[in-house]
């Protein structure tokens with residue numbers, strides 16, 4: 001059946017690239033994807049794909065029902081852009097000042113629209129159903145857009161058995177796909193600590209409780225959690241990005257606010273962090289007669305790739321790009337990804353689609369969230385074909401074929 005997809009992909013390529021360029025030109029920030037949502041809805045409407053809008057905000061959900069019953073899978077693309085000034089100089093650069101598709105979510109939507117057309121056209125031969133999940137607010141950390149879609153029932157009616165997601169990945173060369181089991185994105189939590197002391201005259205420290213001294217000791221002590229409480233085979237990052245406190249040079253500070261982020265890659269480490277941080281902050285501050293008020297907010301968990309779904313995704317990558325095109329055992333990035341929430345509900349595979357043009361070195365190619373980032377256009381048809389192959393492979397696998 002492969003040549004059929006190829007032909008179909010090539011035929012629809014200019015339409016898919018057109019979607020990408022249109023979306024790139026009209027980026028919208030997380031939770032504000034109104035015109036993006038309308039554009040996607042209209043594109044699905046022209047194809048004839050039944051769909052719902054307004055799912056978890058500006059989410060759009062299409063449903064392709066196959067000719068015969070079978071498992072249900074979902075394919076997800078995120079829709080939102082970032083508050084970054086575009087510096088690509090592209091003819092189709094952003095017309096919305098200060099907003100840019102710098103994370104490639106425009107490419108993800110175009111890829112899913114391209115795959116939707118092919119899968120919809122061949123639906124008679126498909127056993128099972130395919131949900132197309134266009135998700136808003138991926139960049140809306142620590143809340144994200146996926147939980148709202150889940151709340152709105154995106155994984156029900158019909159119940160989704162497995163899910164696929166992808167991200168264009170500038171570290172990897174075009175013509176390669178990275179997909180591997182286990183965690184593939186970091187858990188990203190928010191940490192705020194208020195250190196409370198007692199103000200006094202700078203010349204009479206014995207009459208006050210110095211919140212700055214207690215906070216300084218706390219900042220240092222927190223790093224010992226990574227050094228002494230985390231298994232050396234695991235990793236974690238505790239970063240306090242801001243320290244704010246004190247009112248004047250000659251007054252002992254009454255309050256200090258610490259604000260930071262915690263990144264972890266393994267559920268055991270993720271779950272021990274709030275308790276360990278509270279213990280260290282409380283007791284360190286106590287040693288200085290101060291008080292710590294810890295506000296720990298869990299954000300995106302790690303995206304967890306299921307081995308069975310991954311093996312189907314890997315087969316699709318090899319079929320498309322050959323054995324050399326599949327990359328595994330790649331280092332897990334410290335960034336968060338809210339596909340994580342889906343991956344915790346249904347067995348999933350999240351793949352990295354190489355989008356660095358051949359011959360361009362990693363050092364010379366802009367990273368995600370950079371004002372000069374543009375994925376290689378050649379990565380888009382690869383994304384489409386991979387999505388189609390992996391979706392059909394997954395339906396076969398789950399259908400017991």
Ligand SMILES: [Zn+2]
Nearest residue numbers: 103139368369
């Ligand atoms: Zn991003």
Ligand SMILES: [Zn+2]
Nearest residue numbers: 103105138167
């Ligand atoms: Zn992204």
